[in-house]
Amino acid sequence: MINKIIKTPAEAVAEVFDGAVIMISGFGEAGSPIELIHALIDQGAKDLTIVSNNTGSGHVGLASLIEHRRVKKMICSFPRTANSTVFPELYTKGEIELELVPQGTLAERIRAGGAGIPAFYTPTSVDTPLAEGKESRIFNNKEYVMEYGIKADFSFVKCQAADRYGNLIYNKTARNFGPVMCTAATTTIVQARKVVELGEIDPECVVTPGIFVQKVVEVSNPADESKLVAENRRYPW
């Protein structure tokens, strides 16, 4: 029997090792797997490279992981958002690395990583500082920059519902990077609001096919990050 359901976030993240590359879904708080991130803080892995669109808010979730000095490098498109102070402070002090990637290039690099494509050419960032030092090539009289696919050791993803095969559906704009990140990691760990029986998700509506998912943990009442930030909460509580 195939059963990818894991009982707790702690068990789900237990195998994360020092120096791992981890993709974390979410666009701001929407889709951010905050319970998995908190379990990782408890677990203690360090020297991590994190691939995520932002760098978290306040002192919870991804911002807390960074604040605990577990992250060596961020690969992201927009490291400063409202209520984001942890990353900017460390970056200004030169205590965390940043690889800034245009958002669409970030999504495509992850997609390519998951699809077995080592590199690709894109029109995005041509003639800008973000193309400096990168290979480029002319196709049909237009210049394109070469970008590499990204793979990860782990992806942490939040979804709406999952079954024991790892088939997933998402909720509204919380989908964002989740589906591509599921494809690009050796081990994809998902927190689902609800674990459902096989067949309950219409096969026509499956967004992430179960083959891309290794572990699923049910978190039925995930924390609302903006509320935690508004209350100035810090993890660990």
Place this chain on the structure above:
Amino acid sequence: MVEKEMIKGWDKNEMAQKAALDIPNGAYVNLGIGMPELVAGFVPEGREVIYHTENGLLGMGPSPEPGKEDPELINAGKKNVTAIKGACYFHHADSFTMIRGQHLDICVLGALQVSGQGDLANWSTGAKDAIPAVGGAMDLVAGVKTIYVITKHITKNGDPKIVEKCTYPLTGKKVVDRIYTNYAIIDVTEKGLFVKEMAPGVDFDFLQKHTGAKLNRY
């Protein structure tokens, strides 16, 4: 000249309205954060326009009523929004397939500087202590068919934002098609900048004086 320096031109709602009039029925449109968001409020009745937000929604509607906010239904500025009937959600790689693959018709963006050739700088001032952040701006200007910029004509210090050559880091080269400012609407063409319309009280000499690149009359 002193009173001429006081010219305010169009206010931001009027600027947004000018841009909205140029959005045709049936267009797929991405609106940047800030002033561009105002454009949606002025599209004339009878035109059906579909708004794209790069975090994965086609068919973005207005802000929700108080109390109906959903933290998992937001726009690229991370503000709460709604989804219209007929909307759809998708992941980021598909969203940027729409953008980079030239499926979107119009993008309206803000600017720090625009050059006479249509180069756009809108993501960084290049200041050494700044935290660089780019988001989807470079993808949008590289891929969306028509790029409109909506911006104040001059900075708070009175410097022109339309310049011969951008001094801030570029978002994209030769990407802007039309500029809506509080003073004028200016087309960027192969032959240079052409003034399409001027705000009440603005004349060509005044406009040129506050523009860092050569302007042409149609």
